[in-house]
Amino acid sequence: MMLATVVSVRMCRMYIPYGLLASGIIYLLSAFYTIDSSTFSTMFARRPFRSQHGVSGNLTGTTCLGTTNSTQNQTTCFPSCEHGYFALPGMSACRPWLDCDEISQIRITGYLKKGGMKHVLMGRWENQTIAYLRFQTTFKNHFSKYLANYLLFQPNPLFARVVGYCEQKCLIVMEYYPLKNSWMLEEALWESNLVHSNSATALRLQLCVDYAQIVAFMHGEGRIMCDTNNLSKLSSQYLLTDDFRLVAADVDHLQEASSPCPVWFAKDWRFVSPETKKMSRKKCTHVVGLQQRACADELKQLQFKADVWKMPDVCLLYLSRNPETNEIMDARSERVAGYLDTLHGRCKLRDPRKRPDAVEVLSTYLRAQKELFAPE
Ligand SMILES: Nc1ncnc2c1ncn2[C@@H]1O[C@H](COP(=O)(O)OP(=O)(O)O)[C@@H](O)[C@H]1O
Numbered sequence: 519m520m521l522a523t524v525v526s527v528r529m530c531r532m533y534i535p536y537g538l539l540a541s542g543i544i545y546l547l548s549a550f551y552t553i554d555s556s557t558f559s560t561m562f563a564r565r566p567f568r569s570q571h572g573v574s575g576n577l578t579g580t581t582c583l584g585t586t587n588s589t590q591n592q593t594t595c596f597p598s599c600e601h602g603y604f605a606l607p608g609m610s611a612c613r614p615w616l617d618c619d620e621i622s623q624i625r626i627t628g629y630l631k632k633g634g635m636k637h638v639l640m641g642r643w644e645n646q647t648i649a650y651l652r653f654q655t656t657f658k659n660h661f662s663k664y665l666a667n668y669l670l671f672q673p674n675p676l677f678a679r680v681v682g683y684c685e686q687k688c689l690i691v692m693e694y695y696p697l698k699n700s701w702m703l704e705e706a707l708w709e710s711n712l713v714h715s716n717s718a719t720a721l722r723l724q725l726c727v728d729y730a731q732i733v734a735f736m737h738g739e740g741r742i743m744c745d746t747n748n749l750s751k752l753s754s755q756y757l758l759t760d761d762f763r764l765v766a767a768d769v770d771h772l773q774e775a776s777s778p779c780p781v782w783f784a785k786d787w788r789f790v791s792p793e794t795k796k797m798s799r800k801k802c803t804h805v806v807g808l809q810q811r812a813c814a815d816e817l818k819q820l821q822f823k824a825d826v827w828k829m830p831d832v833c834l835l836y837l838s839r840n841p842e843t844n845e846i847m848d849a850r851s852e853r854v855a856g857y858l859d860t861l862h863g864r865c866k867l868r869d870p871r872k873r874p875d876a877v878e879v880l881s882t883y884l885r886a887q888k889e890l891f892a893p894e
């Protein structure tokens with residue numbers, strides 16, 4: 519526990535300069551892309567349902583979740599908490615992250631996924647359903663690195679909520695997201711009776727916006743997600759919230775963009791960018807000093823652009839494209855896909871330098887939202 523606390527404190531310290539750096543980059547980009555300041559505040563604003571009320575102590579405000587369901591229109595509010603605390607829907611106060619003792623009280627109720635590296639289970643804690651991540655003890659040496667990734671950006675509406683962890687037992691407890699991962703979007707829409715609703719197309723584009731927002735945020739923090747080398751894998755790392763927003767969940771392989779993603783994760787060579795193979799072999803250890811810095815920076819920019827190469831596939835998946843036939847299943851989404859065609863074509867340019875960056879992708883998605891779905 520001590521070690522974990524040190525990890526999280528250190529992470530907190532790191533977060534501040536990266537955050538400032540990110541804001542600086544965003545500021546410069548705003549000048550470059552002639553995006554007005556209101557667009558930028560929308561791009562990185564907290565999500566619409568969330569409101570800040572300036573409460574003291576470990577509360578930082580109130581989060582309200584609107585249930586997007588064709589039959590119900592409910593809103594649940596619960597406190598937003600500081601780093602180290604959590605609140606789940608239905609809770610009226612923030613609590614410190616659960617520790618090993620409290621985690622041992624959790625009753626396991628089912629399996630969500632048995633993976634090679636970890637098992638994802640469901641459990642009950644004080645009348646709440648939670649997700650229980652049990653990492654294989656063979657990965658014990660790497661666990662503190664994985665844990666640090668989960669804690670790094672907490673709390674943040676772009677990331678799945680951490681409820682607690684036990685470092686000795688390689689356990690992490692998370693909020694449970696019943697709509698599961700975004701690869702299962704169509705099932706989730708069917709089950710919520712939303713698939714044919716008027717709001718479905720706007721909701722699909724909102725997921726493109728959310729995804730671009732997460733990628734732009736990570737790039738601003740100098741990070742990339744590895745283990746995203748085919749569409750089903752990438753989209754299964756992101757979960758759907760009750761109101762059909764996207765959160766990054768599986769951050770096991772979140773890493774600094776200046777070192778290459780391990781090549782053994784690459785599977786689908788059409789889904790990954792053409793330069794990926796070469797990039798994965800790139801090392802900056804043969805050079806020193808300023809040259810090493812330039813080498814690492816070049817690699818970082820290349821990895822960002824490799825993420826951008828994948829963005830159209832992710833967005834089109836959310837717009838109902840069948841990954842096998844490439845057919846867009848939802849007729850109303852065709853208009854949105856058409857609007858994004860030029861941007862998506864640029865993301866697929868062979869020369870990574872000619873591709874837009876994630877911030878530009880995000881700003882175009884936001885423009886599409888404004889032009890196609892703004893109220894008359
Ligand atoms: N907090 C959660 N709530 C609901 N389902 C979850 C949660 N975490 C994971 N899952 C489900 O388990 C799957 C595997 O989780 P993930 O963390 O991606 O593990 P893996 O290491 O096997 O990729 C997810 O794609 C999702 O369907």
Ligand SMILES: [Mg+2]
Pocket residue numbers: 754755768
């Ligand atoms: Mg995963």
